[in-house]
Amino acid sequence: MRVTFTANGRPVEADDVWEGESLLYVLRERVGLPGSKNACEQGECGSCTVYLDGVPVCACLVAAGQVQDREVRTVEGLGGADGGLGPVQRAFVDAGAVQCGFCTPGLLVQTDALLAQDPRPSDADIREALSGNLCRCTGYGKIMDAVRLASARLCADEAVDG
Ligand code: FES
């Protein structure tokens, strides 16, 4: 079957999609968006997290047919307007929260969603929001630092912008 949807603001079309195929497979293998990672394919690790109509979901658990005519935003869509890193991506780099990087795309999307909803989350809020995203490398300390840093910078920008 053919599936058409919007990915990071642009219309995309995937042909020859079979009925059991996941959104994650379509993104990575059919429409040239390999940023979302495939680690468990069972909804356990969060590395494949993308926005679907503005809500973070595990792309490995979404059937491709379910996204027909809907909007998907992936880690590739979180960049800055100038084509460089977006604020959450920059904070993860600056805080040293990226090691192997497998968990990073999902954490970036989930953090983006958290800060959009609550620009000043408590540590408990951050832990709760990221509880579905597993990282085998960092011990989570630097990830917490990255989210705090992104939050502080976004709030500072807001203060400057008035
Ligand atoms: S690959 Fe989707 S949750 Fe792990």
Ligand code: FES
């Ligand atoms: S940086 Fe390797 S799994 Fe998180």
